[in-house]
Amino acid sequence: MLRTLARPLIATTPRSIITRSFASTNATLAVSPGEQAAQVRDQTKTLVTLIPGDGVGKELAESVKAVFSAANVPVEWEQFDLSGHVDLNDKLMKETLASLRRNKVGLKGILYTPVSRLGHASFNVSMRKDLDIYASTSLVRNMPGVPSRFKNIDLAIIRENTEGEYSGLEHQSIPGIVESLKIVTRTKTERIARFAFDFALKNNRKKVTCIHKANIMKLGDGLFLNTCREVAKEYSLNGIEFNDMIVDNASMQLVSRPQQFDVMVMPNLYGSILSNIGAGLVGGPGIIPGSNFGREYAVFEPGCRHVGADIGGSNIANPTAMLLSSVMMLRHLGLAEHANTISNAVYTTVQSGHSNTRDMGGKSSTTEFTKAVIAAL
Ligand SMILES: NC(=O)C1=CN([C@@H]2O[C@H](COP(=O)(O)OP(=O)(O)OC[C@H]3O[C@@H](n4cnc5c(N)ncnc54)[C@H](O)[C@@H]3O)[C@@H](O)[C@H]2O)C=CC1
Ligand SMILES: O=C(O)CCC(=O)C(=O)O
Ligand SMILES: [Mg+2]
Numbered sequence: 396m397l398r399t400l401a402r403p404l405i406a407t408t409p410r411s412i413i414t415r416s417f418a419s420t421n422a423t424l425a426v427s428p429g430e431q432a433a434q435v436r437d438q439t440k441t442l443v444t445l446i447p448g449d450g451v452g453k454e455l456a457e458s459v460k461a462v463f464s465a466a467n468v469p470v471e472w473e474q475f476d477l478s479g480h481v482d483l484n485d486k487l488m489k490e491t492l493a494s495l496r497r498n499k500v501g502l503k504g505i506l507y508t509p510v511s512r513l514g515h516a517s518f519n520v521s522m523r524k525d526l527d528i529y530a531s532t533s534l535v536r537n538m539p540g541v542p543s544r545f546k547n548i549d550l551a552i553i554r555e556n557t558e559g560e561y562s563g564l565e566h567q568s569i570p571g572i573v574e575s576l577k578i579v580t581r582t583k584t585e586r587i588a589r590f591a592f593d594f595a596l597k598n599n600r601k602k603v604t605c606i607h608k609a610n611i612m613k614l615g616d617g618l619f620l621n622t623c624r625e626v627a628k629e630y631s632l633n634g635i636e637f638n639d640m641i642v643d644n645a646s647m648q649l650v651s652r653p654q655q656f657d658v659m660v661m662p663n664l665y666g667s668i669l670s671n672i673g674a675g676l677v678g679g680p681g682i683i684p685g686s687n688f689g690r691e692y693a694v695f696e697p698g699c700r701h702v703g704a705d706i707g708g709s710n711i712a713n714p715t716a717m718l719l720s721s722v723m724m725l726r727h728l729g730l731a732e733h734a735n736t737i738s739n740a741v742y743t744t745v746q747s748g749h750s751n752t753r754d755m756g757g758k759s760s761t762t763e764f765t766k767a768v769i770a771a772l
Contacts, residue, residue: 440471441728444494448504449478451703451712451761455504458714458765459721462740465769468725468733473498479507479518488518492525501694502724504717505702516563519700523556526694528687529583530590531556531666533698535653535673535683538715540746541755543677550656551600552673552698553591554666556687558583561663579615579662581622588626590688591660595635603627605639606661606669619662646672667700674699679754681713684720686727695724710760713752715741718768740771 436442447456456474463470475491495501508517523529531554537543564576591603605623609616620639627637640648642665648655649672659669674683685698697716706712718741725734744750750767751757759767 436471440469441500441730442471442473442498443724443728444491444498444501444503445472445474446477446491446501446503446506447474449480449507449702449704450505450707452504452707454708454710454712454761455697455714455717456502458761458768459502459717461765462718462737462768462772463721466733466736466740466772468730468737470725470728470730477506477518479509488521492522495522495526495692495694499692500724500728501692502717502721503694503696505696505700507702507704517561520561520563522694523687526689526692527557528689528692528694529555529557530587530688531685532594532688533666533670533673533683533685534719535670535677535698537677538682538745539742540748540751541678541682545653545676548653548673548677550653550673551594551598551658552666552670553587553594553658553660554670555583555587555661555663556666557663559663577612577615577662579618581618584619584622585626588623588660591623591658592626592630592633592635595658596630596633600657601634602636602638602657603630604645604656604659605637606642606645606659606665607639608642608665610641616662623660642669645669649673649676670699679713680716681752681754682715684716684723686720686723693724693727695720695727710762711753712761713754714761714765715745715755736772737768740768743771744768 445456447453460472473494475487475494477487477491506518508519533552533554535552536549537546558578558580560577562576562578564578565573567573595601595603605620607616607620609620623639624637631637642661646669649669653676661669670683674680677683680697680699680701683698685696687694687696697720699716703712718737722734722738725731725737744764744767745755748757750759750764752759752761752764
């Protein structure tokens with residue numbers, strides 16, 4: 396039996412399906428295009444914000460839309476073709492955020508960020524901070540049918556998503572001297588630690604490992620580690636084991652004995668690096684799904700967050716990570732049956748190997764893979 400049937404990708408508390416009315420009580424009220432669309436929409440469907448993103452984003456979003464439509468998923472998309480190639484104060488960014496605030500749930504691809512261009516903050520990071528979607532999860536698992544050096548990898552990388560090395564606070568005191576600030580706060584560390592332990596409990600996992608560099612960053616990562624240790628004491632009664640590992644060693648351990656890890660919790664940048672190592676272990680950025688949760692909003696996106704600009708528009712990208720991220724979204728929306736149907740179709744397609752994309756060792760295009768998933772529904 397396929398693993399997906401035994402354990403859903405992620406167990407969260409499903410939120411209730413939106414059934415609110417968009418009818419305006421004030422005819423003169425100015426409404427945005429998104430709100431206008433919302434007013435004429437099918438009320439039996441849940442409205443979800445869709446941000447395809449740059450690079451391979453459009454192709455992957457089309458794949459999800461086609462599969463959802465074929466599986467009769469009661470979701471209506473409010474799509475925003477936002478791009479990281481335009482400036483942050485762009486009107487579309489504001490409209491996209493407003494849509495996410497209305498709908499509370501989004502599915503997103505990755506937005507491009509130029510390297511070393513002052514004044515251009517990452518849209519991805521801004522969005523996570525703005526919505527305070529503080530807990531990133533990337534699920535790293537072998538997929539039957541995808542070649543890997545290791546078997547039995549099944550780990551969750553839980554990453555603080557709103558501060559740490561991604562605080563964006565840098566300045567040049569005098570030419571040639573730059574200070575980049577890494578921010579660690581007890582409050583934000585405590586909530587990510589609790590998220591990791593609650594995630595372990597809900598998903599029947601046994602161990603949480605805190606990843607840090609407290610031997611060098613004694614104050615910053617020291618606070619992160621000590622806060623995780625305090626939270627761990629509360630959960631030890633529930634039988635969740637806790638340990639910690641320095642990030643350098645964790646990188647080496649991941650590529651030599653990845654099976655020892657279960658749930659890993661860490662500051663922002665280590666999460667980016669280890670989720671990339673994790674993706675490399677099980678087949679690449681096209682495989683691993685991810686999510687960003689906060690108290691009010693949830694945005695689902697591939698767990699390894701690659702733009703794929705080099706292959707964008709070539710119809711060769713692997714839509715698996717995006718499809719499995721959408722499966723996580725469906726569980727969050729309480730649509731578990733649709734989630735199972737799509738998850739099983741993706742796993743069956745990959746395992747058969749007949750329609751796999753190049754990164755999975757096959758020869759098929761994104762659209763051929765998508766058609767095979769639809770046939771397997
Ligand atoms: N450059 C940027 O704008 C951004 C970068 N990042 C971060 O920087 C890291 C590196 O980013 P980049 O150098 O832009 O990597 P990239 O987007 O160039 O991806 C690396 C490789 O993975 C392949 N790939 C990506 N998605 C794929 C898919 N769905 N199917 C098949 N192959 C796929 C690409 O073709 C490429 O060969 C990422 O891990 C990410 O965390 C995150 C967001 C934006
Ligand atoms: O948003 C970006 O451009 C880079 C962020 C990143 O590395 C990540 O989200 O993993
Ligand atoms: Mg990254």
